[in-house]
Amino acid sequence: xxxxxxxxxxxxxxxxxxxxxxxVPAGEVHAIMGPNGAGKSTLGYTLAGRSNYxxxxxxxxxxxxxxxxxxxxxxxxxxxxxxFQYPLEIPGVPALTFIRTALNAQRKLRGEGEMSAPExxxxxxxxxxxxxxxxDMLKRPLNVGFSGGEKxxxxxxxxxxxxxxxxxxxxxxxxxxxxxxxxxxxxVNALRAPDRGMLVITHYQRLLxxxxxxxxxxxxxxxxxxxxxxxxAHELEARGxxxxxxxxx
Amino acid sequence: xxxxxxxxxxxxxxETYEHGFVSDIEMEFAPKGLNADIVRFISAKKNEPxxxxxxxxxxFERWQSMDEPDWAKLNYKRVDYQDLYYYAAPKQKVxxxxxxxxxxxxxxxxxxxxxxxxEQMVLAGVEGAPRYAxxxxxxxxxxxxxxxxELSKSGVIFCSISEAxxxxxxxxxxxxxxxxxxxxxxxxxxxxxVFSDGSFVYxxxxxxxxxxxxxxxxxxxxxxxQFERTLIIADKGSYVSYLEGCTAPMRDENQLHAAVVxxxxxxxxxxxxxxxxxxxxxxxxxxxxxxNFVTKRADCRExxxxxxxxxxxxxxxxxxxxxxxxxxxxxxxxxFYSIAVTxxxxxxxxxxxxxxxxxxxxxxxxxxxxxxxxxSNTYRGLVSAHARAAGARNFTQCDSLLxxxxxxxxxxxxxxxxxxxxxxxxxxxxxRLSEDQMFYAMQRGLSQEEAVxxxxxxxxxxxxxxxxxxxxxxxxxxxxISLEGSVG
Numbered sequence: 001x002x003x004x005x006x007x008x009x010x011x012x013x014x015x016x017x018x019x020x021x022x023x024v025p026a027g028e029v030h031a032i033m034g035p036n037g038a039g040k041s042t043l044g045y046t047l048a049g050r051s052n053y054x055x056x057x058x059x060x061x062x063x064x065x066x067x068x069x070x071x072x073x074x075x076x077x078x079x080x081x082x083x084f085q086y087p088l089e090i091p092g093v094p095a096l097t098f099i100r101t102a103l104n105a106q107r108k109l110r111g112e113g114e115m116s117a118p119e120x121x122x123x124x125x126x127x128x129x130x131x132x133x134x135x136d137m138l139k140r141p142l143n144v145g146f147s148g149g150e151k152x153x154x155x156x157x158x159x160x161x162x163x164x165x166x167x168x169x170x171x172x173x174x175x176x177x178x179x180x181x182x183x184x185x186x187x188v189n190a191l192r193a194p195d196r197g198m199l200v201i202t203h204y205q206r207l208l209x210x211x212x213x214x215x216x217x218x219x220x221x222x223x224x225x226x227x228x229x230x231x232x233a234h235e236l237e238a239r240g241x242x243x244x245x246x247x248x249x
Numbered sequence: 250x251x252x253x254x255x256x257x258x259x260x261x262x263x264e265t266y267e268h269g270f271v272s273d274i275e276m277e278f279a280p281k282g283l284n285a286d287i288v289r290f291i292s293a294k295k296n297e298p299x300x301x302x303x304x305x306x307x308x309f310e311r312w313q314s315m316d317e318p319d320w321a322k323l324n325y326k327r328v329d330y331q332d333l334y335y336y337a338a339p340k341q342k343v344x345x346x347x348x349x350x351x352x353x354x355x356x357x358x359x360x361x362x363x364x365x366x367x368e369q370m371v372l373a374g375v376e377g378a379p380r381y382a383x384x385x386x387x388x389x390x391x392x393x394x395x396x397x398x399e400l401s402k403s404g405v406i407f408c409s410i411s412e413a414x415x416x417x418x419x420x421x422x423x424x425x426x427x428x429x430x431x432x433x434x435x436x437x438x439x440x441x442x443v444f445s446d447g448s449f450v451y452x453x454x455x456x457x458x459x460x461x462x463x464x465x466x467x468x469x470x471x472x473x474x475q476f477e478r479t480l481i482i483a484d485k486g487s488y489v490s491y492l493e494g495c496t497a498p499m500r501d502e503n504q505l506h507a508a509v510v511x512x513x514x515x516x517x518x519x520x521x522x523x524x525x526x527x528x529x530x531x532x533x534x535x536x537x538x539x540x541n542f543v544t545k546r547a548d549c550r551e552x553x554x555x556x557x558x559x560x561x562x563x564x565x566x567x568x569x570x571x572x573x574x575x576x577x578x579x580x581x582x583x584x585f586y587s588i589a590v591t592x593x594x595x596x597x598x599x600x601x602x603x604x605x606x607x608x609x610x611x612x613x614x615x616x617x618x619x620x621x622x623x624x625s626n627t628y629r630g631l632v633s634a635h636a637r638a639a640g641a642r643n644f645t646q647c648d649s650l651l652x653x654x655x656x657x658x659x660x661x662x663x664x665x666x667x668x669x670x671x672x673x674x675x676x677x678x679x680x681r682l683s684e685d686q687m688f689y690a691m692q693r694g695l696s697q698e699e700a701v702x703x704x705x706x707x708x709x710x711x712x713x714x715x716x717x718x719x720x721x722x723x724x725x726x727x728x729x730i731s732l733e734g735s736v737g
Contacts, residue, residue, distance in 0.1 A: 048692050051684070072691040073699075081692075088689040092707025098693075101703055106694035141707065158693065 001026040001197040002047075002166055007058035009039075009046045016042045018222035019058065024166075024215075029198040031208055033233070034219035035241045040201045041085065043219070044170045048082040049075050062166055076102075077109035079165030081158075083172055087151040090142040095154060096124065098142045099161055106162065127160045131187050148175030149184075156187035167191065167198045173207035185210030205233040220244045279336035285309060288442050291336050295411045295445070298418060308431035308441030315435045318569075321598035322627045322659055325567045328505050328540065333474045335443045396460065404453040405489075407462055410478055413449035420451055424482055428511035428548040428575070436507040436542040436569075440476045444509070447477035452487035452518070461717060463492040466508075474505040481511070483518035485551070490521040492720055503531075503566060507542045516551035516578065521559070523716055524572075525724055528564035530731075533622075535594030538566025545572035549581035549610075557584040558601065559715045561724040563731040566595060571629065573602035576610035576641075583612040586715040588724070590731045591624030591656070600630035600661075605641035605671065614645040617709045619728070620656035621735035627659040634671035641671040649679040650708050652701070652735045682736070701736050702729040 002024040009017040016039045024030045034040050046053045047060055049072040060067045067075055090098055104114045115123075128135055131153050143151050152172060159167055169188065173181055188211055192198070200211055208216070208230065216232040217224045218241070225244050226232075279290050288309050292302040317327065400407050406417060413421050431441040448464045466477060483489055506528065512520050522545075531538025541564075547556035558572040574583025585601035603612035612632065620626040626649065634641040649658035660677050682704060690700035706713070706725055713721045 048688075050688050071696070072688065073694050073696045076692055076694040084689065084692075088683075088686050090686060090690070090704065090707055092710035093703055098690075098703070101699070102690070102693035102695060105696070105699055109694070162693065 001028075002060070002062055002199065004047075004060045005058050007043075007046070007060060008056045009042060010054050010056055011042065011052055015056070016222055017046065020219070020222065020224060021058075022217060022224060024197045024199055026197055027192075027194040028214040029192065029200060029211065031200040031202060031213040031216045031233070032219050032224075033202060033205075033216060033236060035245065036203065038219045039222045040203075040219055041170055044082050044168045044199075044201055047075075047168060048072065048080060073105065074109060076162075076164075077106040081162060081164035081167050083152075083155040083159065083167065083169045085171040085174055087143050087155050089144045089146075091144055092141055094140060095138040095142040096121075099124070099138075099158055102158075103162055124157075124161060127157055130190070131157055131160075132183055133157060149177065149180030152176055152180065152184050153187070156184055159191060160187065165196055167196070169198065169200045169202075169211075171202060172200070173202060173204065181207070181210060205237040208233045218244050277337070278334050281334055282331045283309075283333070283335055283443065287335050291443055291445055294336065295414065297411075297414055300422065301414060304426070304431065305442050308438050309443075311432040312435065312438035312442055315432070315438055317435050321569055321629070322625065322661075323567055323569060323596050323598050325540065325596070326503070328503070330439075333505060335474055335476070336445055400459070403456055403459055405456060405458050406449065406451040408449055410444075410447045410449045410480060413480075417449075417451070420482065421449070421480065424511070424513050425478075425480055426511075428513060428546050429509050429544050434544060437509050437544040440478060440507050440509045440544070443474070444476040444478035447479045447508070448481075449479075450481040450489060450491065452481075452483045452489045454485040454487060454515075456484075456487045458487070458489040461490050461492060463494065465494045474507065476506075477508045479508070479510040480513075481520060481522070482513045483515060483520050483554075485515045486517045487515075488519045488521075490523070490717060492523040492525070492717060494525045494527070503538060503540050504529075505540050505542070506565075508544070510543070510545040510572075512545075512547035512556060514547060514549050514551075514554035514556055514581075517553045518551075519555040519557075520547065521557045522547070522572075523720060524558075524560040524562070525716075525720060525727065526560065526562045526564050526568075527727055529566075530564050530593060530595050531566040533593050535566065538595070539564065541565035541568045541570060543570040545570065546575065547573070547583065548575045549578050549583065549607075550575075551578040551581075552607070553580045553582075554578045555582040555584075557586070557715070559586040559712065560588070560599075561712075561716070561727060562587070562589040562597060562599060563727045565597070568595075568597035568599050570599045571601055573604065574612060575604045575606065576612060576638075577606045578610075579607040580609045580611075581607055582610070584715075585612075585614045585616070585630075586712040587614075587616045587628075588619070588709045588712045588728065589617070589626055589628075590619045590621075590728055591626045592621040592731055592735055593624060594622070595624040597625070598627040598629055600628045602631040603633070603643055605632075605634040605638040605643070607638060609640035609642075610638060611641070612643045614643070614647070615711055616645075616647045617712050618647070618649045618658055618660075619652065619705060619708065619732070620649070620658050621652035621732055623655045625657045625659070627661060629661045629663075631663040631665070632673055632675075633663075633665040634668050634673075636667040639668055639670040641666075641668070643671075643673045645673070645675045645677075647675075647677040648708070649677075650705070651679065651681045652732065687736075697736055698733065701732060705729070705732060 004022040007017050007020040032040055055068055065078055100120050133153055212230055216228055218226040279287055288305050292305055429437050432438050452458050514520055528539035556574050562568055576583050583603050589597045589599050591597050616628045618626040618628055628647045632643045647660045651658055658679055662675055664673055687700050716724055
């Protein structure tokens with residue numbers, strides 16, 4: 001599924017990722033944990049194709065397709081979805097319009113037909129209900145004036161509608177109270193599927209209580225320094241990153 | 250949603266200026282240059298009454314003593330007024346009586362522009378489909394007005410101003426120049442002297458005009474100034490929605506367009522006036538393009554009169570335009586909704602004036618300026634309250650969006666109140682098209698151009714909603730097309 005090989009990335013001439021290698025097979029959920037400044041968000045942005053994130057070495061493929069050969073929107077159409085730590089407000093564009101435009105743009109790139117308005121509305125209504133999102137909210141401009149929890153639920157709504165093959169969740173738990181965290185996690189768990197992979201980027205173990213990963217990787221100073229099973233999260237919670245910081249240096 | 254989709258499709262389909270074709274039509278010109286004889290020539294060509302000629306000559310005299318205004322934030326090569334043609338008309342032996350008699354080439358031009366000139370075709374459309382009466386002005390002359398008979402059943406007069414001078418001289422004489430006097434400003438004076446045609450509308454008391462009225466202006470002839478004059482009178486308790494659309498061919502010289510629009514609104518009447526202006530903006534280096542120097546003003550002459558200006562300005566090399574509202578009648582209402590897009594080397598200085606004279610008059614200004622390329626986009630607006638305008642209220646919102654790093658946006662609001670009992674609010678924002686928003690939209694599957702179109706459509710949404718629906722779609726497309734290639 002997602003294969004990252006020796007990835008080196010600089011931002012403004014500063015090297016952030018220093019030869020990162022990672023494989024996430026289809027059907028698995030992997031977590032990336034690490035201290036602030038380790039390069040966790042950089043990994044998500046680089047895979048999604050943000051400008052200023054310069055790949056100086058290494059490769060990344062999704063189902064064998066070279067991600068770095070594609071534009072941002074082509075990666076999205078190829079099935080890569082990045083859930084933002086801080087989802088953007090889009091003034092004047094109703095959430096429904098935004099999502100439907102994005103969905104149809106992706107379908108067009110993949111050579112599929114447009115989804116009809118009634119079908120789109122029907123699907124959206126079902127997903128919105130499961131995420132406790134009021135349909136009226138979807139008529140408002142996307143994320144404008146939404147609370148942190150509402151914004152994260154909109155991110156999950158979008159994943160559920162766009163049906164990506166691979167999900168990257170960047171600090172999805174930040175700014176969520178416990179109730180919102182539950183709704184969001186349930187939404188993500190519902191998307192776990194044998195042909196779909198996920199990468200959960202998080203600083204704290206809290207989110208991983210709700211979305212249980214198959215593997216956890218510890219990212220320190222641009223490299224993965226340790227990998228293990230889900231129990232690793234609790235060890236980290238108890239002992240912190242200190243022992244790994246030494247390892248990286 | 251469909252509109253957004255359509256915008257995106259259009260962006261992908263179209264290249265630059267869609268209406269840049271030149272039509273090969275036999276034309277009749279007056280000699281180049283401007284003097285009293287040319288004014289007489291134009292008046293004679295139109296078989297005008299003597300008073301009209303005198304009115305024009307007065308305007309010409311005043312114009313000669315006036316100076317071209319230079320206070321706008323516009324930088325352009327001044328026009329040589331003696332090096333222009335002031336009259337160009339498609340050659341026709343006799344005035345056309347029906348569509349069948351019109352030069353087929355001319356009809357093809359309008360077909361290319363997508364104007365539903367052929368009444369029969371429109372009539373053959375789906376029952377209940379919207380219908381538009383159209384006055385088509387080609388260079389300086391109105392060539393055809395559709396649906397006249399049907400409109401006249403409800404007492405609505407919709408014809409070219411030349412025809413109105415012949416058929417309804419008393420109305421024209423009463424109202425012409427009553428909102429924009431001959432000597433109002435340099436360009437209005439010039440227009441008053443040499444205007445050759447335009448549209449005339451009269452809505453009788455209590456009548457709600459049964460269909461949208463629209464005028465399409467097309468500049469075609471080279472080195473020709475276009476000076477059209479529009480006069481709309483909404484009598485007591487009446488309503489009309491009117492739309493004008495403008496296009497011109499690509500030429501590498503600058504062409505002058507100096508129009509005057511006068512709206513007279515009587516007691517309890519209401520006019521909705523929408524403009525989609527897409528004159529040729531010039532090329533990427535700033536060669537060619539239309540100089541758009543336009544005076545538009547509405548006079549809410551009696552109590553509870555209402556006017557609403559909506560403009561979508563995407564074309565022209567230079568735009569100098571301030572559709573204004575004189576709120577004379579007590580409780581009258583003025584609105585101005587504007588989208589001004591500049592790209593390449595375009596310069597726009599546009600806005601409005603809300604002159605509160607009557608008690609409890611209200612006005613609202615929503616201006617959305619978008620600048621890209623190396624363009625300059627200025628909002629200039631005046632809100633004023635006279636001493637007797639107690640209870641006057643205004644709300645102004647001016648938002649500017651910058652795309653790229655080489656464009657400019659300016660906001661110049663003037664606020665004057667001679668009464669303490671007026672309440673004015675002004676909000677303004679300037680933002681740059683955010684890379685974060687772009688990345689977010691693209692991560693969800695939109696290409697760069699699609700993302701720009703979507704974000705910009707969101708920015709102008711408040712104003713697009715004010716346009717008649719069919720035109721909102723057209724306007725949305727125009728905005729997207731105008732901004733093509735502005736990012737990346």
